[in-house]
Amino acid sequence: DIQMTQFPFALSASVGDRVTITCRASQSIASFLNWYQQKPGQAPKVLIYVASNLQSGVPSRFSGSGSGTDYTLTISSLQPEDVGTYFCQQSYNTPRTFGQGTRVEIK
Amino acid sequence: QVQLQESGPGLVKPSETLSLTCTVSGGSVSSDTDYWTWIRQPPGKGLEWIGYLYDSGRTNYNPSLKSRLAMSLDTSKNQFSLNLTSATAADTAVYYCARAKPMLGHLDSWGQGKLVTVSS
Numbered sequence: 001d002i003q004m005t006q007f008p009f010a011l012s013a014s015v016g017d018r019v020t021i022t023c024r025a026s027q028s029i030a031s032f033l034n035w036y037q038q039k040p041g042q043a044p045k046v047l048i049y050v051a052s053n054l055q056s057g058v059p060s061r062f063s064g065s066g067s068g069t070d071y072t073l074t075i076s077s078l079q080p081e082d083v084g085t086y087f088c089q090q091s092y093n094t095p096r097t098f099g100q101g102t103r104v105e106i107k
Numbered sequence: 108q109v110q111l112q113e114s115g116p117g118l119v120k121p122s123e124t125l126s127l128t129c130t131v132s133g134g135s136v137s138s139d140t141d142y143w144t145w146i147r148q149p150p151g152k153g154l155e156w157i158g159y160l161y162d163s164g165r166t167n168y169n170p171s172l173k174s175r176l177a178m179s180l181d182t183s184k185n186q187f188s189l190n191l192t193s194a195t196a197a198d199t200a201v202y203y204c205a206r207a208k209p210m211l212g213h214l215d216s217w218g219q220g221k222l223v224t225v226s227s
Contacts, residue, residue, distance in 0.1 A: 049213035091212020096156035
């Protein structure tokens, strides 16, 4: 199985800050990397697919980049509604695997 | 806009079978352009991919669960189902059904989730 490692585990930032979350795969996943946001008590929601494609309806302050084994999710200007946990997921092969999650809070 | 809704018992006894159904609306489980997926999340923990159904009933299971797992489609009801035998406390989780896109693999529609507790 491909292991997905996310960091940081948690972060606290101010409204308007630029926030970056990193995901590293145990082998190359050829950009088959997706990012999800999960708010408390809700199902996850896809934000970015295949490393850098913004899902329809997702605010443009979210962006993704990366290749090979290393990927990043960036929130250009953190908003109060962005509080939640963010997960990366590889869809390069099966079993699909997820990162352990990054909890984002407002300072 | 496809919508998914999980249903089934919220409490299962140890050693019994955990069974859930996902009802799909706004899409068809017979579609050959969608992978119908189960994912679970133990309380306070991360996400685990269980497996998916595709191509009108073919399956791809997580090897860690494969020996206890069965998934199936009911095209007449536009539903798909999960059966996990010999349940233990470690199977306690919120179970989500979701749709995945075959070529790209991302999960673009999710159910709200169903908490299943395995306890006597």
